[in-house]
Amino acid sequence: MNLPRIMYVCPCWPHDKSHGGQLRALQIGRALQQVGCPTLVVAGAHEVDQAVKEKTSAEFDLAREMDVLTTPVRGLSAHLRATLDQNFTNIHGLVVSRENEAWLIEAQKEFDLVWFFKLRAANFFRNARWRRSVVDIDDLPSSMERSVLRQGGSLGVRLKTEYRMAKLHRHENYLGRRFDVLAVCSEADRTALGGQACIHVIPNGFALRRETLPRNPIGPPRIGFMGLYSYQPNLEGVRWFIQRCWPQIKEKIPGVRLRLVGQDTNGPLAPKDPSVDGLGWVEDPEEEVASWSLTIVPIGIGAGTRVKIADAFSRKCPLVSTSFGALGYDVRDGRELLLADNPRAFAAACISLILDPVAATAMAERAYNAFLEKWTWDAIAPRIWAAAEDCLRRNFNRSY
Numbered sequence: 001m002n003l004p005r006i007m008y009v010c011p012c013w014p015h016d017k018s019h020g021g022q023l024r025a026l027q028i029g030r031a032l033q034q035v036g037c038p039t040l041v042v043a044g045a046h047e048v049d050q051a052v053k054e055k056t057s058a059e060f061d062l063a064r065e066m067d068v069l070t071t072p073v074r075g076l077s078a079h080l081r082a083t084l085d086q087n088f089t090n091i092h093g094l095v096v097s098r099e100n101e102a103w104l105i106e107a108q109k110e111f112d113l114v115w116f117f118k119l120r121a122a123n124f125f126r127n128a129r130w131r132r133s134v135v136d137i138d139d140l141p142s143s144m145e146r147s148v149l150r151q152g153g154s155l156g157v158r159l160k161t162e163y164r165m166a167k168l169h170r171h172e173n174y175l176g177r178r179f180d181v182l183a184v185c186s187e188a189d190r191t192a193l194g195g196q197a198c199i200h201v202i203p204n205g206f207a208l209r210r211e212t213l214p215r216n217p218i219g220p221p222r223i224g225f226m227g228l229y230s231y232q233p234n235l236e237g238v239r240w241f242i243q244r245c246w247p248q249i250k251e252k253i254p255g256v257r258l259r260l261v262g263q264d265t266n267g268p269l270a271p272k273d274p275s276v277d278g279l280g281w282v283e284d285p286e287e288e289v290a291s292w293s294l295t296i297v298p299i300g301i302g303a304g305t306r307v308k309i310a311d312a313f314s315r316k317c318p319l320v321s322t323s324f325g326a327l328g329y330d331v332r333d334g335r336e337l338l339l340a341d342n343p344r345a346f347a348a349a350c351i352s353l354i355l356d357p358v359a360a361t362a363m364a365e366r367a368y369n370a371f372l373e374k375w376t377w378d379a380i381a382p383r384i385w386a387a388a389e390d391c392l393r394r395n396f397n398r399s400y
Contacts, residue, residue, distance in 0.1 A: 004036040004112040004392060008060075009104070011044045011121040015055040017263060017281055019228045020307035021138065024204060025117050027377040028136060029060055031384040032115060037061075039111070041104065043096055043124050044068040064103065068094040068124055083167045086174040087128040091141070091167075096124045108132075113391055116179075128178050132395045134387055135175065136183040136202065139303035140192060142168040147301040147324065181391040183384075185305040186328030198394075200387040203328065205375040206310040213286050215316055215361075217293045220255030221354045224292040224317075226285065226308060229264035229278075233302035237325070241298040242271055244343035245350070250275060252351050259292065261285050286315070294318040294353045294360065297325035298346065305329065309337075313371035318360040320349045330374065336367035 014026040032038040040056070043066040056062060072093045073082045082088050095101075105127060108114050116122040116135040145165035149158060172193060175182055182199045184190050190199045225241075227234040238260065250256055258276045260266075266280035282288060289295070295312045297319065305328035312319045319337040326339060333339040338353065340346040353360040373379065 004388070005110065006032050006036040006038040006388070007041060007063075007104075007108055007111040007114040008032060008038040008117065009041045009043055009114065009121050010117045011042075011124070012117075013042060013045050013048050013052050013056050014040075014060065015052050016045070016048050017052075019231075019263070020204070020304075021118065023206070023307055024136075024138060027205070027207070027380075028115070028117055028202075028384060031377070031381040032388065033060075034381065035385045035388055036113070038115075039063045041066065043100075043121055044094060063107070064100070066096045066100045066124075068096055071095050083170065086171075086177070088171070089123045089126055089128055091171060092120045092123055094120070094124055095126060101125050101127065113388060115388070119175075122179070130179055132391060133179040134181040134183060134391050135179045137175075137189070138185060140172065140184065140189045141303065142172055143189065143192065143303035144301065147303070151301060180394050181387050183387050188328060189304070198390070200383060200390065202383045202387065203375065203380060204305045204307045204310060205377050205380045206307065206314040206371070208372070208376040208378060209286075209314060212316065213290045215290045215364075217357065218291045220257060221253055221293040222257050222259050222291055223249070223350060223354075224259045224261065224289060224295045225298075226261045226289070226295065226311065228262050229260065229267070229269055233299050234262075235269060237298040237300060237322075238271070240300065240343075241296060241346070242273060242276065245298070245347040246273070246275075248344070248347035249350050253354055256354070259288065261288060289315050289317055292317060293357070294320060294350060296346075296350065297321035299325035310371060310375040312337075313364075313367040313375065316361075316364045316368045318353045318364045319367065320346060320353065322346070331367075331370070334363070336363065336370050338363075 008029055010025050012022050012025055014029050016022045040060040040062045041064050071090055073079055114130055114133045119135055119137045122135050142165050145161050149161045176196060176198060183202045185204050187201055190201050193199055225238055229235055260278045261282050263281045266278040270278035295317045297306055297308050299306060299322055306325055309326055309329050321337055321339060322341050323339050331337055338349040340349045
């Protein structure tokens with residue numbers, strides 16, 4: 001039996017330094033290898049080391065790398081078209097060259113399926129309608145604006161945010177006409193897009209470790225955070241925690257340290273607080289995370305779902321999160337994690353896990369068992385296969 005040929009268009013290198021989007025891109029690609037023959041096209045990725053490209057090429061059939069050009073929308077007529085034209089795709093202000101676009105359109109004819117990872121990867125191309133296509137939206141653009149709107153701000157800021165949200169939502173209403181199958185991270189995003197049968201929920205997850213380093217929280221206690229620090233939701237979330245929660249924790253837990261792991265945590269944006277350690281990018285953070293008493297997800301804005309949740313569960317690390325940070329996961333306060341949305345409650349939750357390590361460990365075990373059932377990529381892979389098969393089925397003997 002001939003396996004379907006899949007063109008996989010991705011805006012990052014699957015073997016780049018780990019962040020939420022990159023991890024999802026890698027695991028989606030691996031799942032597609034189990035049901036077809038994917039060919040990778042990398043479009044709009046930032047510059048990476050040659051070793052990253054070689055590692056990617058060793059695992060995936062790499063057909064082409066494409067740069068993007070900055071093309072901002074300027075002028076009243078252009079803004080009107082960007083808002084009203086359902087075929088307008090340049091909502092991110094970035095496009096590939098005409099040559100690369102023509103190559104992809106022609107090359108796609110040789111494939112049974114084209115899978116776009118992230119909506120922006122598809123929007124790099126001026127072509128609006130893609131045959132035999134799946135788009136893994138991952139982060140729903142209007143959801144980011146909606147989360148920003150919830151934070152308040154001046155009247156001017158709110159009006160601009162409402163305009164951007166309305167414009168993005170209008171474009172999202174057309175996605176079912178542009179692609180055959182849509183994939184999202186959560187039921188909430190599926191509902192936001194209308195809940196049609198062509199929308200598949202592919203949750204975020206984390207790779208299952210075959211061997212896990214035993215946890216060994218050290219003293220003085222450590223609270224950890226992991227993520228790309230220059231990413232706005234992460235940056236604002238950690239700053240909120242340091243300004244509003246951290247003083248209360250330090251008062252109750254003498255000597256406690258906050259450990260930040262991830263790209264840019266040791267750069268110009270790094271906190272100046274001497275009780276905060278910015279460790280930067282760590283290739284394998286397992287030993288570091290094993291030394292933490294807990295990890296935090298103090299996120300208040302963003303879109304999609306946070307891979308940090310599944311990552312913490314996979315490491316059996318006790319977790320405190322905002323409700324928004326855990327959005328999209330079937331979890332309950334006190335069962336798999338502690339949820340808190342104001343500074344006093346968030347600080348109190350962190351303090352309680354440090355002071356009661358037995359309860360913290362029991363909670364982390366429950367979270368790990370839920371992770372094994374729902375959020376390993378082995379558990380999620382059938383959803384990826386189902387989305388691909390749905391697209392192939394919809395296009396069987398279809399005439400355009």
